[in-house]
Amino acid sequence: MHRPNPIDFSLYLISSMQALPQGRDLLQAIEQALQGGVDAVQLRDKNLPTSERLALAKELRTLTRRYRARLLINGSVDIALAAEADGVHLGTASLPIAEARSLLGPKRLIGYSAHGLEELSLVAEQGADFATFSPVFFTPSKAAYGSPQGLEQLTRACNTSPMPVFALGGINLSRIPDVRQAGVQGIAVISAILASSEPLRAARTLKTALTEN
Structure with missing residues (x-):
């Protein structure tokens, strides 16, 4: 299938207020992550x-534009359109892809949360532009x-999907070499950045590991 929307990012940050250290502001943390290389x-x-x-x-649209990053909205086409986001990220409880x-x-982009090979193949046929594949490793949020x-x-x-695949679930710095070897387009993370006391540094370290030869 021809995909008109090339995926031009590799470090995909998923927002979660619950992941933040106590007292930290979500927008501030995300801006620091964008400064560190989240795209x-x-x-x-x-x-x-x-x-x-x-x-x-x-x-977030204002922030992501400032740093030339993509913005996707989980599950809500209405909010994506109203905020002029780059697209949506869907799952089994969301609208059908079509x-x-x-x-x-x-x-606009359509991402999808896939949790198995059959589901990944199906949503590729239905026209998703990319997918997260999870959980790769254990993580409480995906238990x-x-x-x-x-x-x-x-x-x-990664070898069978006609669309880019992002590894999600328990991804940290030490696991990036292994997931890169698997053939991923990139990684999707929450706590690896947002739970850090230094989101900029955490993002920069992950991005370097993703892009170094």
């Missing part, structure tokens, strides 16, 4: 009221999705 941000925080989530999306595409048009996929499954995912 795409997903607004998750799905429990926020819609009005607060839209306001946060608009503030319906999201009809609302977003051809130029509900079953046992970790492991590096062998991640490698199969």
